[in-house]
Amino acid sequence: MRKLAVDVVVIGGGSTGAGVVRDVAMRGYSAVLVDRADLGQGTTGRFHGLMHSGGRYVVSDPLSATECAQENAILSRIQSSAIEMTGGYFVTCPGDDPAFADKFLTGAAATGVPAREIPVAEALRNEPRLNPGILRAIEVGDGSVDGWQLVWGAANSAKVHGAQVLTYHSVTRIDREGNRVSAVHCTDLKSGTDVVIECNFVLNCAGPWAGQIAHMAGADPVDVIPGRGIMIAMNHRLVNRVVNRCIYPADGDILVPVHTVSIIGTTDVKVDDPDNLAIERDEVQQMLDAGEVLIPGFRNARALHAWAGARPLIKDKRVSAADTRHMSRGMAVIDHTERDGLDGMLTIGGGKLTTYRLMAEHIVDAMCDKLGEKRECRTAQENIPGPEPTKNYVVTHRLEEREHDRLDEQIICECELMSRRMFTEALAVQPKGTLDDLRRQLRLGMGPCQGGFCTTRATGIALESDHIDIERANGLLRLFLKNRWIGLWPILYGDQVRQTALDNWIFQGTLDIEHLPQQMSEVAL
Amino acid sequence: MSRVVVIGVGLAGLTAANRLAAGGVDVTLLSKGIGGLQLGQGTIDVLGYTPDRVTNPVLTLAAIASSRPEHPYAVIGAAGVHTGIEYLKGLLGAKLLVGDVETNYQLPTAVGAIRPTCLASPSMVAGHVRDGAKFAIVGLRRLKDFHPKLVAENLARSALPDGAQPTRSKRSLFGDPIAEAFAKQTPGHLEVRHLSVDVPARENEIDSSGLTYARAFDDPAFRARFAETLRPLLADGETVGLPAVLGLNDLTAWSDVAEKLGHPVFEIPLPPPSVPGMRLNAALTAKAKAAGVRMVPGSWTVGFRAGNGGILGLSVAAAGAQREFTADTFLLATGGFESGALNLDSHGLVTETVFGLPLAGLDAEPLIHGDYWGAEQPLFRVGVRVGRDMRVLDGAGAVVHDNLYAAGGIIGGSSRWAEKSGDGIALGSAVLAADSILKELS
Numbered sequence: 001m002r003k004l005a006v007d008v009v010v011i012g013g014g015s016t017g018a019g020v021v022r023d024v025a026m027r028g029y030s031a032v033l034v035d036r037a038d039l040g041q042g043t044t045g046r047f048h049g050l051m052h053s054g055g056r057y058v059v060s061d062p063l064s065a066t067e068c069a070q071e072n073a074i075l076s077r078i079q080s081s082a083i084e085m086t087g088g089y090f091v092t093c094p095g096d097d098p099a100f101a102d103k104f105l106t107g108a109a110a111t112g113v114p115a116r117e118i119p120v121a122e123a124l125r126n127e128p129r130l131n132p133g134i135l136r137a138i139e140v141g142d143g144s145v146d147g148w149q150l151v152w153g154a155a156n157s158a159k160v161h162g163a164q165v166l167t168y169h170s171v172t173r174i175d176r177e178g179n180r181v182s183a184v185h186c187t188d189l190k191s192g193t194d195v196v197i198e199c200n201f202v203l204n205c206a207g208p209w210a211g212q213i214a215h216m217a218g219a220d221p222v223d224v225i226p227g228r229g230i231m232i233a234m235n236h237r238l239v240n241r242v243v244n245r246c247i248y249p250a251d252g253d254i255l256v257p258v259h260t261v262s263i264i265g266t267t268d269v270k271v272d273d274p275d276n277l278a279i280e281r282d283e284v285q286q287m288l289d290a291g292e293v294l295i296p297g298f299r300n301a302r303a304l305h306a307w308a309g310a311r312p313l314i315k316d317k318r319v320s321a322a323d324t325r326h327m328s329r330g331m332a333v334i335d336h337t338e339r340d341g342l343d344g345m346l347t348i349g350g351g352k353l354t355t356y357r358l359m360a361e362h363i364v365d366a367m368c369d370k371l372g373e374k375r376e377c378r379t380a381q382e383n384i385p386g387p388e389p390t391k392n393y394v395v396t397h398r399l400e401e402r403e404h405d406r407l408d409e410q411i412i413c414e415c416e417l418m419s420r421r422m423f424t425e426a427l428a429v430q431p432k433g434t435l436d437d438l439r440r441q442l443r444l445g446m447g448p449c450q451g452g453f454c455t456t457r458a459t460g461i462a463l464e465s466d467h468i469d470i471e472r473a474n475g476l477l478r479l480f481l482k483n484r485w486i487g488l489w490p491i492l493y494g495d496q497v498r499q500t501a502l503d504n505w506i507f508q509g510t511l512d513i514e515h516l517p518q519q520m521s522e523v524a525l
Numbered sequence: 526m527s528r529v530v531v532i533g534v535g536l537a538g539l540t541a542a543n544r545l546a547a548g549g550v551d552v553t554l555l556s557k558g559i560g561g562l563q564l565g566q567g568t569i570d571v572l573g574y575t576p577d578r579v580t581n582p583v584l585t586l587a588a589i590a591s592s593r594p595e596h597p598y599a600v601i602g603a604a605g606v607h608t609g610i611e612y613l614k615g616l617l618g619a620k621l622l623v624g625d626v627e628t629n630y631q632l633p634t635a636v637g638a639i640r641p642t643c644l645a646s647p648s649m650v651a652g653h654v655r656d657g658a659k660f661a662i663v664g665l666r667r668l669k670d671f672h673p674k675l676v677a678e679n680l681a682r683s684a685l686p687d688g689a690q691p692t693r694s695k696r697s698l699f700g701d702p703i704a705e706a707f708a709k710q711t712p713g714h715l716e717v718r719h720l721s722v723d724v725p726a727r728e729n730e731i732d733s734s735g736l737t738y739a740r741a742f743d744d745p746a747f748r749a750r751f752a753e754t755l756r757p758l759l760a761d762g763e764t765v766g767l768p769a770v771l772g773l774n775d776l777t778a779w780s781d782v783a784e785k786l787g788h789p790v791f792e793i794p795l796p797p798p799s800v801p802g803m804r805l806n807a808a809l810t811a812k813a814k815a816a817g818v819r820m821v822p823g824s825w826t827v828g829f830r831a832g833n834g835g836i837l838g839l840s841v842a843a844a845g846a847q848r849e850f851t852a853d854t855f856l857l858a859t860g861g862f863e864s865g866a867l868n869l870d871s872h873g874l875v876t877e878t879v880f881g882l883p884l885a886g887l888d889a890e891p892l893i894h895g896d897y898w899g900a901e902q903p904l905f906r907v908g909v910r911v912g913r914d915m916r917v918l919d920g921a922g923a924v925v926h927d928n929l930y931a932a933g934g935i936i937g938g939s940s941r942w943a944e945k946s947g948d949g950i951a952l953g954s955a956v957l958a959a960d961s962i963l964k965e966l967s
Contacts, residue, residue, distance in 0.1 A: 288871055299871040410669045410732040420669070453670075453796060456636055460672025470678035477636075478898065485897035492893050492904075493871045501863035501905060502564065506796045509942035510566040512640040514898075515578075517682050 002188075004164075005198040006030040008367070009184045011171055011213050012205035013037070014044035015147065015353050016312075018154035019360035019379070020205050025161035026382070027364065027375040032197055033155065033163065034186050036170035037525075038437045040151040042274075043207050044353060045440060046309030048231045048265035049258035050242060051075065051083055051143035052354040055090055055115060058107030059100070060249055064352070065111040071355045072141060074380045075150075078357075081386030082149035084393040086257055088142025088242030089123055090115075092135040093293050096247050101136045104246055108140075115140045127239050129295045142242035144258045146393070147353060148440040153384040154356075160385065168432075168525060169195060174202065174217040174345075181217055181344035189525055190432045201367055204347040207312035208274035214347050219340040223315035224349055226274040228308050229266035230283050232491055235302040235448050237395070238262045238295055245294065252290025259395060260416065260447060261304060264291045268311070277308035279490040303491040304448060305484075314349035331359045333366050346370075412461065413454040415447020423461060431467035434525060435459070435480040450496075451484045452503035456511065474516050475523030481507070526551045527966040530839060530850050532826065532879060533858035533866070535561035537933025537951035539809040540609070541856055543616060544959035546816035550966060553850060554813065555824040555841060560806055561860055561934070566634075566794040567769065567801025569613065569644035569952070571606055571626060572598075573945025582643050583607060583626040586949065595885065595938040598946070600913050601953035609952025610644065617808050620776045623647050633660075633766060635671055635795050637679025641945060646801050648771055648779035651764050652791030654685050656713025661759055662766040662793075664721040667733045670795045671768035677719035685713035720758055724751045738770035739800040742778045752785035765790045769801050776804065821850075826879045835928035836880070853928060854962050857882075857917070858955065860934040861908060867935075875907055880929065883919040885910040885937045901940040908937025915958035928965075930958040 006029075010021040013035030021033040035041075054068035076083045092098050101117065108115035115138050123137035124130055155165045166186070172194075173185035181202045186195045206213045208226040215221065237257040245253040256263045267283045284306065291298035314332045331351035336342040346366055351359045361377045368375050383390075398417040402409070409419040426438050435458055438444055444458060445451035455477060463473040492500060507513045527550045531542045534556035542554045571582035572589070579585045587603040589596055598606070610626045622644045624630060629641040630653045639654055652660075660680065664673035726733040726741040741747045759765065765783075769792035772778025783790040794801055814820065827847065828840040838851040859866035859879060867884075869875050875887055889903030910918045915930045932954035934947060941947035 285871075303871075406732070407729055408731055410667075412669060456675075456796070457669050457672070459636075460675045463674050463678070464672060470675070470682065473675065474679070482897045486895065489893050489895050493869050493873070497862050497869045497904070498865060501861060502797075504902075504905065505564065505863055505942050509945070509947070510794055510796060510799070511634045511636045512573075512638040512945075513634075513636055514943065515574075515638045515640070516636060516679055517684075 002193055002195045003198070004032060004195065006032050007199065008201045008203060009034065009197050009199045010203045010205055011184070012207055012209070013039040013151070013155070013165070013167060014042050014205065014207050015040070015151050015154070015356035016207065016348060016351065016359055017205035018151040018158070019356040020203050020363055021163050021165070022154045022158040022161070023360040023364045023377060023379050024203070025158045025163035026378050027368070031158070031163040032166060033158070034166045034169040034171060034184065034197070036168065036189065038167050038433075038440065039155055039165070040148045040440060042209070043309045043312060044147045044151050046231070046307050047147060047229075047353060048254060048256050048263045049144045049147065050254060050256045050354075051145040052352065053088055053115075053140040053142040054111060054113035055088065055104070055108065055138070055140040055142065056244060056249060056254075058111050058113050058115075059103050062107065062111045064355075065107065065113050067358055068352070068354045069111065069113045071358050072143065075354070075357060076143060076392060078380065078382065079150060079153050079384045079386065080390060080392045082146050082153055082393065084144045084395065086142065086144050086241050088140045088244060089127065090138040090140060090244045090246040091123065091130065091294070092137075092246045093131055094133040094135065096135070096245060098135050100248070101138060101246050104138060113140065127241060127243065129238050130243065131294060131296055136246065138246060142244070144242065144256050145353065146259070149386070150353070150356070152441065153386050157382070157384045166195070171213060171216065174213075176218060176342070179341055179343050181342065200344060201371070202345040203363055203367065204345060205363075207349070208310040210312060210347050210349055214334075214336070217336070217342060217345055219336050219342050219345070222334060222347055222349070225313050225315050226271050226310035227313050228269045228271045228277050228310055230279050230287065230306060230308045231263050231265040232284065232287050232306045233261040233263050233304045234291070234298075235261060235304050238298070238301060243294055252287045255291065255294055259443065271310065274310035277310060279306050279308050279487070281490065284490055300494065302448070302495040303493065304496060305446070305450065305487040306491045307487050312349050312351075331355065331362060333363050335366070337370070412457045413442075413444050413447065415449055415454075416443040418442050418444055418454070420461065423458060424465060427462060427465055427467060434523070435462075435476050436483055445480065445484060449499055449503065450488055451480060452499065452506055455480055471520060472523060475519055477513070478519065479523050527854070528553070528852040529854045529856060529962060530555060530852040531856045531858060532839070533860060533864075533933065534559075534822075535858065535860055535864070535933060535951065536948055537955040538856075538858035539806070539813060540613060540952055541858060541932055541955040541959045542813050542818045543809065543816055544612065544956055545962060546813065546818045548959065548963040550963065552818045553852070554818050554820045555826070555839070555850065556820070556822050557825050558864065561864060562802040562806040562809075563799055564797045564863075565799055565802050565947070566640075566642070567646065567799045567805060568632070568642040568649065568794070569610070569622060569948040570945040571610065571643040571949035573629065573641035574943065576944070579641055580629055581627050582629055582949070597936045597938050597950045597954065600911055601950065601957060605953035605957045606949045609949070609956040612956050613952055614644065616812055617805065619647065621646060621805060621808055623650060631685075633676060633680055633793055635676060635768070635793050637676040637683070639680070639683055639685070643949065646792065646804070648790070648792045649769070649801070650791065651789040652766055652793065654680070654683075654715060656685060658715050659763045660715055660717045660766050661763040662717060662719045663755060664719070665738060665768065666721050666723040667725060667731055668735060668738055668768055668770070669732065670735060671793070673719035673721055676766065676793065677717040680715050681717040683715070685715065722751070722754050722758070724754050734798065735768060735770045735795050735800050736773065736798050736803075738768070739773035742770060742772045742782070743775045745781065748778060748782050748785060752782060756786050759786065759788055763788055766793055768792070769794045769799075773800060773803060774807070829880055831926060835926045853966060855929050856958055856962065857909070857929065857931045857935055858933045862905065864934070867907060869904065877909060877935070880926070882909050882917055882925060884908065885920070901943055906937055906940055908935055911936055911954070913957075914961035915954055916961070930962060932958045
């Protein structure tokens with residue numbers, strides 16, 4: 001057993017938890033973040049990559065709109081390398097109510113969200129694939145963000161300020177002394193070691209799993225209603241700006257250019273279990289139909305991969321529990337002292353990735369109040385370390401890097417232009433990582449071939465690095481292909497079937513990968 | 526002279542075109558892309574798994590032919606495959622292919638699995654696994670598709686599929702005594718180690734493809750340089766496993782390397798581009814051209830004209846303008862989903878993309894499932910149905926067009942990659958189709 005003692009334990013390694021541990025550490029508290037999986041493996045890694053301008057909420061949720069606009073400006077400055085300043089359009093499609101655009105412009109003015117109507121011809125000139133029948137177009141400051149870069153950036157910043165980050169540490173128990181939370185028990189899933197972390201305070205940032213964590217501390221049930229949304233990555237950038245439909249928030253109303261793909265999303269269905277998110281065929285069809293409205297011919301474009309995420313929505317008495325789209329997206333800090341007579345713990349729910357820094361500020365402010373201390377939040381002032389701390393992401397950056405090192409470096413993943421050095425360096429940092437852990441940082445296997453060419457290379461290089469043995473190497477390979485398939489088979493049509501056939505031909509046909517020596521057990525993490 | 530249009534330039538199309546031209550008809554070979562041979566492993570599979578490992582392919586396929594009526598082998602039959610294999614061997618000769626239809630080689634793959642295949646390049650067969658063999662698996666540092674440690678460590682811990690099998694020999698067709706005998710024996714083992722050498726294919730290039738290396742190995746001076754680097758690192762009695770890049774055009778490159786090293790060598794096929802496949806492709810293409818086959822690459826078929834119970838003409842979008850090819854007979858050898866011969870659209874509709882032919886295997890539910898390591902995906906067994914003369918049939922068993930035949934991967938009913946049957950299906954159906962066409966036209 002391993003023992004730690006800190007001021008604050010942050011539970012949950014999504015954007016909220018990473019933002020919170022950074023804030024706590026910057027205010028001078030000793031802190032440790034725990035997550036049962038990798039950073040950004042839950043909701044943060046399963047969204048559509050939109051850095052909201054606030055436009056989406058100017059009519060339906062003015063407070064969120066203002067928060068988004070302010071945070072968008074802050075994050076694109078302090079965390080520039082995770083964010084691409086694509087800009088965005090809100091477009092009125094044929095059949096949509098053109099009057100909504102007037103409400104939109106009024107709402108934008110009232111909430112401080114920069115927006116201006118532009119001629120339809122200008123929108124079509126800049127985004128030639130857009131439906132030529134659009135009636136109105138409004139330009140806003142949407143961007144796209146890499147959720148994993150965002151969360152790792154915040155976590156690394158927290159580490160600079162002295163925090164510890166323990167991934168693959170699953171919380172098993174939360175101890176109380178009297179009415180006060182006193183320790184968090186975890187199991188290090190990679191080594192099997194138990195870890196006990198004594199603490200003064202617990203900040204529950206477990207998102208859709210926050211109810212389970214609160215329950216462990218003996219709080220009354222917290223009604224987190226996971227709202228499932230599916231997203232589909234389409235090959236190439238069908239658009240270079242975020243394109244939103246200028247209507248009340250609905251399913252499939254946003255297309256976001258992220259890295260080399262465009263992501264359409266999303267749906268919103270109440271689910272019971274955030275660990276079991278299906279990608280339903282009818283929802284896929286719904287997304288393709290919605291895409292067809294924005295981009296005629298969308299169905300003929302190549303879908304690469306789909307995924308589902310669970311929104312961490314806190315139940316709001318005003319709407320029925322089945323209607324998660326209209327549940328409050330606003331953040332909610334639950335004070336367990338008033339509610340459950342439990343001191344030393346706060347739970348946060350709701351919110352959105354764009355406002356992750358602000359959510360952290362709120363919950364840490366609330367913690368400071370509880371502790372009777374006055375410590376200023378400085379997270380908006382200090383830049384987060386990144387590859388290029390003052391430059392925003394541009395989609396061509398890897399191409400530029402490979403042009404520079406092409407004579408010295410092999411390209412291991414051609415689709416995403418990942419070099420051998422990028423892979424070996426990430427592996428050295430996470431020698432116990434799975435190929436998916438590395439993928440989230442490197443985009444390994446996320447392009448058109450979905451791992452067809454790079455999976456065996458990555459496995460071979462990992463084995464040669466001596467961080468892993470042959471049994472684990474084969475296990476990692478098997479796990480990676482299995483996990484890629486989860487997001488492939490629900491959207492398999494057109495050219496991606498052809499790609500899958502080629503991949504099967506390589507893996508089954510040429511490499512006979514099914515007849516590698518029998519695994520003693522499958523690798524799970 | 527009678528005219529035949531063959532569509533598709535993979536193993537089936539090239540084989541059929543050669544046989545048809547040799548039979549005295551005028552053959553036009555239309556191709557859209559580069560042909561499947563250059564994407565595969567570059568050996569000739571007949572049957573590798575049922576799912577049990579197969580040692581005698583022709584014997585086992587006879588059993589499949591009788592027990593699985595939907596399988597292409599049920600119509601092609603052991604005799605058809607035998608004819609196809611012998612025809613290809615005769616066409617290409619022992620410099621390109623060795624082996625026989627009654628015995629599978631068990632050859633290491635580029636991840637270190639042991640893969641059954643029927644005919645192989647002579648440059649590969651020293652890798653046939655046998656108890657007590659000593660292998661040194663050698664990587665090239667600048668070639669990223671071959672990781673010798675992965676190959677070696679998997680081979681070293683593999684129980685050999687055919688135990689103490691000492692030699693390859695003809696065996697009875699009435700049983701598979703070798704397989705039966707070895708099932709009872711203690712499995713054999715290999716002694717395998719790995720090493721890498723750094724011999725640049727091109728100066729100042731760190732990321733060289735298999736094809737780049739193959740071209741380098743065509744040069745005797747490069748082979749000498751390579752052998753000088755590697756020879757001191759080898760131990761007595763070792764057989765050397767190398768990535769399959771030992772020469773593209775020079776079919777003696779591999780044996781020259783072996784001679785210069787003073788050790789037997791074997792090539793291990795890589796993911797595409799497939800150098801051994803390119804060698805087969807080049808040889809079959811050269812033979813076809815020599816036999817008078819007219820080759821029209823870059824031919825995207827965009828429509829067809831039917832009448833009098835048959836196909837009258839096929840429209841192709843070629844450079845400059847659309848153009849129609851007319852013929853007495855058409856042979857469809859376009860492959861499956863991998864080549865675009867079949868398409869699944871976003872609404873779930875599967876189509877054969879040249880003639881819109883009726884497809885078999887669509888009744889499986891679901892066509893695609895979510896268990897990657899589970900059962901074969903039924904989608905990839907979808908294809909056309911053929912009769913014994915290889916004419917395309919509809920669901921009721923009636924001929925769709927009197928003069929339309931099919932060969933190769935477009936024929937449904939098999940899991941070609943998993944069972945390692947694609948080449949046997951291609952060859953058997955190609956020779957049967959060619960022979961039916963020749964008979965019909967004579």
